[in-house]
Amino acid sequence: MTDPIPGFSKLTKEEKIEWLSNTYLANNPEAKNILQQYWNPNANLQQLHEEFTENTLSNYYLPFGLAPNFLINNELYAIPMATEESSVIAAASKAAKFWGKRGGFKAEVLGTQKIGQVHFMYQGDKSKLPDFFLHVKPRLLETVAPLTKNMEKRGGGVINLELRDKTTLLGDYFQLHCTFETKDSMGANFINSCxxxxxxxxKAEAAVYENFSASEKDIEIVMSILSNYVPDCIVRAEVSCDVKELADHEMSGEDFAAKFVRALKIAEAEPYRAVTHNKGIMNGIDAVVLSTGNDFRAVEAGIHAYASKDGKYTSLSHADVRNGKFRFWMEIPLALGTVGGLTGLHPLSRIALEILQKPSAPDLMKIVAAAGLAQNFAAVRSLITTGIQQGHMKMHLMNILNQLNATPQEKEVLVKHFKVHNVSHSAVEEQLEKLRS
Structure with a gap:
């Protein structure tokens, strides 16, 4: 059993790696070199990356790619994506090309408000609390005025502040439910500070409120924190075309539309399918969110919560056919920022936003939603035609070849071979053995 190490955070990066190599990686002589290989040779850039987090040993790289030809609200975009998953960028690009010839994506922001809450416990007479809240509300807003001043100049700030009784859920539990507008900032630090x-x-005002008894004056603040559930920060993305324009893989447009809509109905009805269906949407969304320096974990949490808003986990996207017209759409919550945080610190995030023509936060919401819808369309299209593995595994071929330590010459031969053969790990392994023998 390894002994605890005191003061690890105070060690230099080199000392941390040395300790790690001796303690947990003693059987891997290459580990130390691998960690050091990923240091950036630019010392300033390396220091910047190290200061993003704590106890940094190295950098973990993800491919930074581009999905071009996204026509969104009649404007053409090339969308940067940071992802390690094979076929994501190819699928998004293919869907963008498909819909670019059919009017492109239409996207609309339906709301941009975000929520934060002060959770507290109050054991006194419940009837007194609403009066106290009305008494103290002007003072609450007054005390955050220095924090909201600059945000209000940009059209944001505190939109609403209300008292909510949650005692039916938990004894003595109440909250201050606060609504914010943070404009082009994601706003987490602003919201939490307020x-x-x-x-x-x-708490201070309760202690001197004359209508509270001595015991009622002692309100317990449990925590104060923003919520990553943002059901009022919503964007809608949609594509549509005549059914006859959907003809695909020797399938008529009518058959394609019927199968596509049925696949969506299954995702709406069956949670086991819905989770994987929505994960496909997130393949596109996460990649753009990550490339632009936004918090993909917060986005994931909020979107999946939204998928359960009616009491059952279901599909985020929907499709129908009416009067010969096929429609495919989704509405999702997206709390994003284009200023502040990592968006302004990470050099590649700045480049990504520049590629996107320096969008506002609402514009970025539209772009991200279109990327997610494109990814979903590509996945469902594959599922109802050729099957998901044919395209996905062909894109995954190079990863398999790298796992099997194929040489550049072997890769060239096998890539040609699998252009006309189905890809699987065992099939690639078999062909590589034949080639080597």
Missing amino acids: LERFAETF
């Missing part, structure tokens, strides 16, 4: 100021003032 909430903590609300909490401090709320």
Whole structure:
């Protein structure tokens, strides 16, 4: 059993790697070199990356690619994507090309408000709390004025502040439910700063409120934190065309539309399918969110919660056919920023936003939603025609060849071979053995 190491954070990067190599990687003589290979030779850039987080040993690279030809609201975009998964960028690009010839993607932001909450416990007379809240609300807003001043100049700030009784869910539990507009900033730090100021003032004012008894004055603040569930920060993306334009793989447009709609109905009805269906949407969304320096974990959490908003996990996207017209759409919550945070610190994130023509946060919401819808269309299209493995595994071929340590010459031969043969790990392994023998 390994002994705990005191003061690990105070060690230099080299000392951390040395300890790690001796303690957990003693049987891997290459580990130290691998970690050091990924250091950036530019010392300033390496230091910048190290300061993003703590106890940094190296950099973990992801491919930074581009999906071109996205026609969104009649404007052409090339969308940067950071992803390690084979076929994501190819699929998105193929879908973008398909819909670019059919009017492109239409996207609309339906709301941009975000939520934060002060969670607190109050054991006194419940009837007194609403009066206290009305009494203290002007003071609460006054105390955050220095924090909201600059945000209000940009058209944002605190939109609403209300008291919510949650005692039916948990005894003595109440909250200050706060609505914010953060404009082009994702706004997490702004929201959390306001909430903590609300909490401090709320507790202090309760302690001197004359209508509270001595015990009622002691309100317990449990926590003050933004919510990553943003059902009022919504974007809608849609594509549509005449059914006859959907003819695909020797399948008529009518048959394609019917199968596509049926596949979506299954995802709406069956949670086991819906999770994988929505994961396909997130393949496109996460890749753009990550490339632009936004918080993909927050986006994931909020979107999957939204998929359960009606009490059952279901598909985020929907399709129908009416009067000979095929429609495919989704509405999703997206809390994104184009200023502040990593968007302004990471050099590649800045490049990504420049590629996207320096969008506002609402414009980025539209772009990300279109990327997610494109990814979903490509996946469902494959599922109802050739099957998911044919295209996906061909894109995965190079990963398999690298796992099998194929040489450049072997890769060239096998790529040609698998242009006309189905790809699987065992099939690639077999052909490589034949080639080598």
